[in-house]
Amino acid sequence: MNQQPGTSGLIFNEPLLWDKSCKGRCAMSLPKPDVERANLDESLTGDAPELPQLSELDVARHYTRLSQWNFGVDSGMYPLGSCTMKYNPKTNEVQAARQGFAAAHPFAGDKFSQGALKLMYNLEQYLAEITGFDAVTLQPAAGAHGELAGILIIHAYHAKSGKQRSKIIIPDTAHGTNPASATLCGYESINIKSGENGILEPAAVAAVMDEDTAGIMVTNPNTLGFFESNIKEIADIVHSKGGLVYGDGANMNAIMGVVKPGEIGIDVLHLNLHKTFATPHGGGGPGSGPVAVVKALEPFLPIPRVEKDLDSYKLITDSPDTIGRLHTFYGHFSVMIKAYSYILSMGSKGLSDVSKLAVLNANYVKESLKGTLNLPYDMPCMHECVFNDEFQKEHHITTMDMAKRLLDYGFHPPTVYFPLVVEGAFMVEPTETESKEYIDQFIDAVKAIAKEAKDDPEKLHKAPLLTKVTRLDEVTAARKPCLRG
């Protein structure tokens, strides 16, 4: 595997759907009417919406061509930091598509939904075991939704205790969703800085924590890829003032089998099934964001909850302290099926190996590239490592230029310009499913690009050169929005 994967190839042009439309075509085999036509009053009916009129081949070719302009994990390495773009096993798709699951109606009733309820119950148990918590809800539809659920739980806990609080502490390495979630619950965000070595200092927390502060939101491992080793002490400070500790578990992929967040002072944690548990990201979702809590917070979990009663399973809505409902039904059930299949396929040792190899891959990248790219924090990392463009500045090459050039080499770029605490961040998360050969190719590509930055910077400014389109004019897109055809 000495040759880089990036190459040129035939890329098809494909117009918008309606530019292919031809009056009279329909790609669906319509059922024959077998009952009398029932007319509705004309005041209620409108014209048929102007949808494109296509044949089945038109549709097939359209989406096949579109798909070829996309880059997925199956196309190549996708080392997007904080996103855990690991391989999505195909058997999980087969499991979720089974008729008994895919055709199940959410209001069929408990008695006729035992398989679905059992799966949900088991998955809750497994996630509780992996994270060291007492109870889990699977209802949140995505990570940010889980985060909202978590903050609502903290809000409900303080309301129940008789005195609501007005603030919440958020470190500078937090995900951008954290402050937005806090605002939805009426909390003011109190931002604190992490220490010089990229992790939180207990003193910084102690300085702002008071009895009007609801708690703290901590991402651990954090977005610099470091384990927050003071977490226990920080949790003690927050708990001593009656606050709660929210854990953003987006980076759980680093610590399965090593640390159980429920054992180290975290009270409520969200997980991303579409990161750690290998369900596909789908070009932006659907994901799933289960929330795990300690015993004291269980009464606040959203309804309905799944309960086991001897050998049968049922949905419970009678829960007086619940934060309420977050999803029309029970959450993203088909995503749960995929995560459940993944956990069953991996087992305990498999999941522990996942974290070990994810951390090995990240440290290997860090050590291999640290002379090529600047490494602002040179410490052993967890599942991801953060470089920046400091060395390339003298050639007027930015992180963006290098990211775009990586596309020509056949790699998806890492996360760029995040976390905000590192200027020009270039954040690499290889994940455990990438082999040494793929990672070596990636390392070679970055080294080659760093050399190009010196020898031929203009090439990098113009990159990418091999993609369907090159850099797009985002200013015009935002100044004169054109959001429909």
Place this chain on the structure above:
Amino acid sequence: MRYLPHTKEDIEAMLKVTGQSSLDDLFNCIPDDLKTKESIDLPEALSEWELNAHMEALASSNIACKEYKCFIGAGSYDHYIPAIIPYLISRSEFMTAYTPYQPEVSQGTLQGIYEFQTMITELLGMDVATASHYDCGTALAEAALIALRKNRKANKIAVSALVHPSHRQIIHTYINPAGYEIIEIPYTKEGLTDVDALKDMDDIAGVAIQSPNFFGNIEDLKAFKAVAAAKKGLFIASFTEALAYGLLKNPGYFGADLVAGEGQSLGIPKSFGGPGLGLLAGTKKQMRNLPGRLIGKTSDANGDEGYVLTLATREQHIRREKASSNICSNNGLNAMTAAMYLATVGKVGIREIARQNHDKAVYLKASLEKAGFESSFDTPFFNEFVMKAPVGFEQKRTALVNDKCTFAGMSLEKFYPELKQHYLFCATETVSKQDIDQLVKEVQ
């Protein structure tokens, strides 16, 4: 494990580069007292064969077998999904991509969602549609928040009692912590939202009406728009059955400021209720208030047309605590599925499918009336309607599920305690005249 590629030699070579002597040493940065003493206690790993057997056993203990007949809707509808849709949506370039942050290698997702936005605005008669939300309930809660935030004077949102019961609960969950309130608009004996009751309500930032409503009846959206406008509140229309707008006048026609809807009917399996597809659309005036992702058309450095995520400044990663919502991942793949469905059925297909839904529902209702059921409301409906069942129906209904895998309606008493013995029925294009005749024979 087949997903983990590392050989023993790979691990040794890589450890050497990192300067660590074992995989466990990689975790030396974690204090010992924070490490767990117990390994994870899980069932032993299954081979793919074993997994198949285990999963099929679970799946088949749900009653959703091949002969299954579904006369329930209530927010999750049984529609025919053409084979081409699961086939195309399974392409890994769509399925295994992340959010399109690198537009040069995401034009497939971006053009696909741009087409989705366009077809949804066409279906709903609106100017702008977002790239999707989780489901109708969460989209509706976001719409309520838009109305509440924009209105400095009013802190209440009027919500019809005939908005899906779960959706009303979600709105409550979302808006209550920030100090906002819901006022419920009661329903009339015609099974419609009581517009006169709304007229008497004050301090309203918005009015949310579902049509077809939870009883399946078609609301007079024009009347609600007029009252909302008079009260200087936003008019929010919602729906759970997207195919209704293949036949009915759309919410945009009646002047909706915002529309929140469920797109599950557009080619997405029921999957025990999720993931569905949250639709959120607005007038041009609301464009910058809409939370969630938007795709826009632009051009690249060579002047070629292309698509990008745009108006990102509304979003949480830039506005942080001032963001309009915390939404990040949406239900993008289901939006793409819905676009494929709309392209497949096209203008002709959507009209015909919508008509057949209405035709079958009318036929089912008439047949049930002949079988001793009583019509609860004499109001135009789309593919759902409410009937009062004769005594003894509940037992027959349970037996039908057990014996024939047929779900004959859903009891409304749980949601509306005053409606004892009332059932919500649904008929879609997937049930034949023969199925309906058989059902009626069984419940007679």
Place this chain on the structure above:
Amino acid sequence: MKEISDLNLPEDVKYTKDHEWAKLDSDIVTIGINDYAQDQLGEIVFVELPEVGDTFSEGDEFGSVESVKAVSEMYIPISGEITEINEALEDAPELVNESCYDSGWIIKVKPADVSELDNLMDKPAYLDMLKG
């Protein structure tokens, strides 16, 4: 980005610490963002404006300017009522980049108390602040 010495900072307007400018003409104050602010933001894609007739107190947020990847709130340097907004910015927000003191002005205010303008900085004081 521009060096401080390259900034266009006219003598006949007053400056705020948040990089707005204000200028009194007879009894109306015109307000915009200065060259430093527009340069820092880069290409401006949207200006969120208040409505004519809105009233604000000194220091209130009255709108925001957006580039592709950043948002910056604007704070009113003087209490009063909005008499006019620059509607041209709706279709051409780039005017703020091209001509921030002239065709890129943002609002006009009828001040409640003109003496509040005395709290603002003149050019030398503002330059001192920028240099820190």
